[in-house]
Amino acid sequence: xxxxxxxxxxxxxxxxxxxxxxxxxxxxxxxxxxxxxxxxxxxxxxxxxxxxxxxxxxxxxxxxxxxxxxxxxxxxxxxxxxxxxxxxxxxxxxxxxxxxxxxxxxxxxxxxxxxxxxxxxxxxxxxxxxxxxxxxxxxxxxxxxxxxxxxxxxxxxxxxxxxxxxxxxxxxxxxxxxxxxxxxxxxxxxxxxxxxxxxxxxxxxxxxxxxxxxxxxxxxxxxxxxxxxxxxxxxxxxxxxxxxxxxxxxxxxxxxxxxxxxxxxxxxxxxxxxxxxxxxxxxxxxxxxxxxxxxxxxxxxxxxxxxxxxxxxxxxxxxxxxxxxxxxxxxxxxxxxxxxxxxxxxxxxxxxxxxxxxxxxxxxxxxxxxxxxxxxxxxxxxxxxxxxxxxxxxxxxxxxxxxxxxxxxxxxxxxxxxxxxxxxxxxxxxxxxxxxxxxxxxxxxxxxxxxxxxxxxxxxxxxxxxxxxxx
Amino acid sequence: xxxxxxxxxxxxxxxxxxxxxxxxxxxxxxxxxxxxxxxxxxxxxxxxxxxxxxxxxxxxxxxxxxxxxxxxxxxxxxxxxxxxxxxxxxxxxxxxxxxxxxxxxxxxxxxxxxxxxxxxxxxxxxxxxxxxxxxxxxxxxxxxxxxxxxxxxxxxxxxxxxxxxxxxxxxxxxxxxxxxxxxxxxxxxxxxxxxxxxxxxxxxxxxxxxxxxxxxxxxxxxxxxxxxxxxxxxxxxxxxxxxxxxxx
Ligand SMILES: Nc1ncnc2c1ncn2[C@@H]1O[C@H](COP(=O)(O)OP(=O)(O)O)[C@@H](O)[C@H]1O
Ligand SMILES: [Mg+2]
Numbered sequence: 001x002x003x004x005x006x007x008x009x010x011x012x013x014x015x016x017x018x019x020x021x022x023x024x025x026x027x028x029x030x031x032x033x034x035x036x037x038x039x040x041x042x043x044x045x046x047x048x049x050x051x052x053x054x055x056x057x058x059x060x061x062x063x064x065x066x067x068x069x070x071x072x073x074x075x076x077x078x079x080x081x082x083x084x085x086x087x088x089x090x091x092x093x094x095x096x097x098x099x100x101x102x103x104x105x106x107x108x109x110x111x112x113x114x115x116x117x118x119x120x121x122x123x124x125x126x127x128x129x130x131x132x133x134x135x136x137x138x139x140x141x142x143x144x145x146x147x148x149x150x151x152x153x154x155x156x157x158x159x160x161x162x163x164x165x166x167x168x169x170x171x172x173x174x175x176x177x178x179x180x181x182x183x184x185x186x187x188x189x190x191x192x193x194x195x196x197x198x199x200x201x202x203x204x205x206x207x208x209x210x211x212x213x214x215x216x217x218x219x220x221x222x223x224x225x226x227x228x229x230x231x232x233x234x235x236x237x238x239x240x241x242x243x244x245x246x247x248x249x250x251x252x253x254x255x256x257x258x259x260x261x262x263x264x265x266x267x268x269x270x271x272x273x274x275x276x277x278x279x280x281x282x283x284x285x286x287x288x289x290x291x292x293x294x295x296x297x298x299x300x301x302x303x304x305x306x307x308x309x310x311x312x313x314x315x316x317x318x319x320x321x322x323x324x325x326x327x328x329x330x331x332x333x334x335x336x337x338x339x340x341x342x343x344x345x346x347x348x349x350x351x352x353x354x355x356x357x358x359x360x361x362x363x364x365x366x367x368x369x370x371x372x373x374x375x376x377x378x379x380x381x382x383x384x385x386x387x388x389x390x391x392x393x394x395x396x397x398x399x400x401x402x403x404x405x406x407x408x409x410x411x412x413x414x415x416x417x418x419x420x421x422x423x424x425x426x427x428x429x430x431x432x433x434x435x436x437x438x439x440x441x442x443x444x445x446x447x448x449x450x451x452x453x454x455x456x457x458x459x460x461x462x463x464x465x466x467x468x469x470x471x
Numbered sequence: 472x473x474x475x476x477x478x479x480x481x482x483x484x485x486x487x488x489x490x491x492x493x494x495x496x497x498x499x500x501x502x503x504x505x506x507x508x509x510x511x512x513x514x515x516x517x518x519x520x521x522x523x524x525x526x527x528x529x530x531x532x533x534x535x536x537x538x539x540x541x542x543x544x545x546x547x548x549x550x551x552x553x554x555x556x557x558x559x560x561x562x563x564x565x566x567x568x569x570x571x572x573x574x575x576x577x578x579x580x581x582x583x584x585x586x587x588x589x590x591x592x593x594x595x596x597x598x599x600x601x602x603x604x605x606x607x608x609x610x611x612x613x614x615x616x617x618x619x620x621x622x623x624x625x626x627x628x629x630x631x632x633x634x635x636x637x638x639x640x641x642x643x644x645x646x647x648x649x650x651x652x653x654x655x656x657x658x659x660x661x662x663x664x665x666x667x668x669x670x671x672x673x674x675x676x677x678x679x680x681x682x683x684x685x686x687x688x689x690x691x692x693x694x695x696x697x698x699x700x701x702x703x704x705x706x707x708x709x710x711x712x713x714x715x716x717x718x719x
Contacts, residue, residue, distance in 0.1 A: 417519075417546060419564065420546035420550065421550050422572075422576040422580075422632065423576050424579055426545070426547070432564065435566050436565040437566070439565050
């Protein structure tokens with residue numbers, strides 16, 4: 001995460017496992033007793049327990065998606081939905097138990113906090129173990145805390161927003177999430193407050209045969225602005241782990257929210273995540289996403305442009321290697337006049353990995369004078385990898401500017417020859433080209449993550465010696 | 472040893488098509504060679520074959536550089552031995568600036584780390600001589616460059632990487648008068664008694680300011696004639712007609 005780690009960073013950082021030392025681990029499976037037990041363990045109010053139990057019913061009534069990657073290896077009977085770490089919520093890193101703290105140290109979180117963040121949340125398995133926010137933001141009324149605290153301290157705000165942006169009935173894993181959710185961050189930025197330095201929440205899943213179901217709820221009030229960063233990783237186990245988080249974002253009139261994600265789950269992870277934003281008048285919602293990890297991902301963030309003049313931009317890159325099937329994309333609904341969306345997606349696949357760009361652009365009848373431009377490019381590094389583009393465009397008015405561009409390609413031999421004629425080895429040349437392909441996306445990521453992403457690319461290209469071309 | 476490049480009876484295929492058919496050529500230190508020939512004669516093929524572009528298959532003959540057979544040496548190793556090629560169509564590489572690319576390549580060619588401050592000064596100095604806007608050095612390599620900018624950037628790379636043999640494949644084609652002057656100025660700055668240059672061109676103008684030692688006429692995959700600068704005038708007047716054996 002930090003610049004100084006350029007040369008040492010390697011997969012090990014993500015792969016170091018701690019012993020499965022928990023304070024409480026729910027028995028495997030999913031049923032009413034288990035959901036009630038989670039609620040009891042968390043000592044929650046009755047209304048939240050009701051939401052959970054209703055969601056469980058919805059879950060039982062919904063079918064698995066009939067499209068997309070194969071999910072047949074996922075069996076809820078093999079997973080523990082709640083694992084409470086041996087740590088309470090802390091405000092000082094010193095108070096976080098040694099073993100857990102070391103994990104976040106290795107990931108560079110406390111260091112990044114000192115340098116470039118104005119607040120940090122860190123979740124380990126099912127609970128947040130650390131949360132902090134700078135004094136001056138507190139004074140301006142900014143709230144940044146874990147979801148459990150929010151349920152306890154701000155019940156009215158939570159009731160009004162929780163599972164309202166993402167309805168429980170959306171799909172099976174949203175219902176699952178609502179039934180067993182735990183952890184995650186809550187952010188409220190009051191009217192006209194500009195949070196100039198980002199907040200970051202990091203999610204680490206250590207426990208084998210378990211799931212992580214954190215809930216992130218962010219409200220950026222009128223005229224306010226925020227950059228929120230989300231990171232996630234897990235060490236690799238032989239059996240399936242599940243991540244079914246949910247992110248609900250409310251961007252009020254004239255507000256700005258940038259939501260950056262670097263996802264580096266281990267390759268036994270089923271990542272079935274849901275993210276949505278409701279965007280108000282003249283407000284802007286920007287998504288920046290780098291997806292590298294997981295065995296299967298199904299993730300399609302959605303911006304609903306509800307206010308006149310609302311804007312959204314999606315900038316995302318997906319990198320699928322051996323045994324990975326990453327099905328990602330973006331959805332936007334234009335639901336008011338003069339709204340605009342810019343979608344810029346790239347994918348890289350290698351060693352038999354599969355990337356699918358699955359997207360929806362809907363322009364409603366009332367969204368006259370709107371603009372939408374979509375560009376998706378994929379790069380396949382060999383002949384056994386796959387790349388697909390499945391865009392759905394549902395445009396219900398004529399008064400709209402729409403453009404769509406899709407390219408699927410391979411590294412050209414001409415480019416390799418050009419670079420090699422300047423003394424670069426074939427390996428260096430390929431890495432340089434892949435980085436160049438990713439660059440328009442990586443330059444949008446926070447600096448540390450851009451560095452991390454380049455390192456991940458290098459790792460993925462199985463380089464023996466890592467080089468930083470730009471230093 | 473004075474000899475840099477020695478090509479002996481070279482045959483090269485692209486796909487199923489034989490392009491070079493028994494081409495021989497010697498280049499010594501200090502010399503300036505020119506290759507002229509009709510379109511499709513195999514001039515670019517020769518340049519690619521010297522740098523062992525895998526698309527171009529050598530079926531017979533030898534390419535030696537400084538006495539070593541480089542027929543099957545990988546392109547990067549040939550480059551590190553001191554052979555440079557200026558491309559007819561330079562590739563666009565996003566994500567890395569011209570300056571950082573040059574620094575990286577220089578480090579590879581010299582096989583030692585580059586001192587950034589000194590290096591930057593050197594690059595800036597050459598850029599100024601070539602009328603290259605310093606801002607171009609910060610732009611992504613060749614991305615969105617005009618034709619002229621790309622060619623000047625090739626010459627800049629040649630100057631910075633300072634090879635023993637520079638092969639310039641139509642570096643002057645499609646350039647306006649001033650840019651052609653800049654390119655030949657660059658060649659002049661590069662050239663000394665220890666290195667050599669092989670200029671592939673159609674343009675007589677670029678040759679005026681160069682001290683040409685040998686002119687080769689490449690027709691139908693072979694050197695049809697080698698002579699001095701006087702050959703340039705002849706070609707200008709009469710074209711390649713009399714050297715053509717078969718019509719393509
Ligand atoms: N990469 C290639 N693939 C197919 N044909 C090629 C390729 N490169 C060159 N050729 C063919 O080889 C012949 C010689 O080309 P080239 O060496 O580029 O000629 P010149 O540079 O003298 O104009 C031409 O007929 C050209 O079409
Ligand atoms: Mg040519």
